[in-house]
Amino acid sequence: MKCEMPDKNPPCEEVVKILETHKKIAVVGCSPKAWRDSHKVAKYLLEKGYEVVPVNPGQREILGKTCYKSLRDIPCGVEVVDIFLNPKRVPPVVEEAIEIDAKVVWMQLGVVDNVSAGKARENGLQVVMNRCIKEEHRKMPPRK
Template structure:
């Protein structure tokens, strides 16, 4: 069952390193503004975008597999149809504790697979909105 309680969301928001799959270089897009907000609020944001060399002055990884740092949370800004493959990539790593899909993005089967592997899942929620509501 995906995470919904405020206490559990707050616990997840205490994580440090967030890999943002689908992070955008374009200001004004949620996939840019939300990770920028998280970066500005002290998170270590790792942009994952195969079409960018760098975002926010940070090197962008081509994929989750290419990220050398440890990842606490994978934040997904890709269409729902791509979530299953992103979950597979996250499950291939031992360090990912949480998979978080942004507002409007969900894949219940992929979420169930991640939960069966011991990962926590947040679906269809904006990380920035939840941070403002519970932490800021």
């Protein structure tokens, strides 16, 4: 099985700016299982003051937050779409991210889809691929 590599990613300074500027994050593929990375990342983001919106069609609530079936179902929109899905399932999520006027598509470690990333960029979204939002947040310089 061949793994796709990102054709481009933003520099570290831009990643920091994304995390400092955007506070409402949809976690697509968020799991109710505490041992899953998607759950751990969503919990971490909540603890750091982000507004987290879980997206998982099979769940009603995760981490005490209403869980939505899709990005389209979120009533107030989101700024960042953090994707924890198999890369083959990324294209429709990116389509929805464009439709709801998200600002950033973030594909977690191991998730790369250069075609979808290109489409997102063409529609004015920033794209981060194959990086963990939690680990990138941990690397940020402390706030003064």
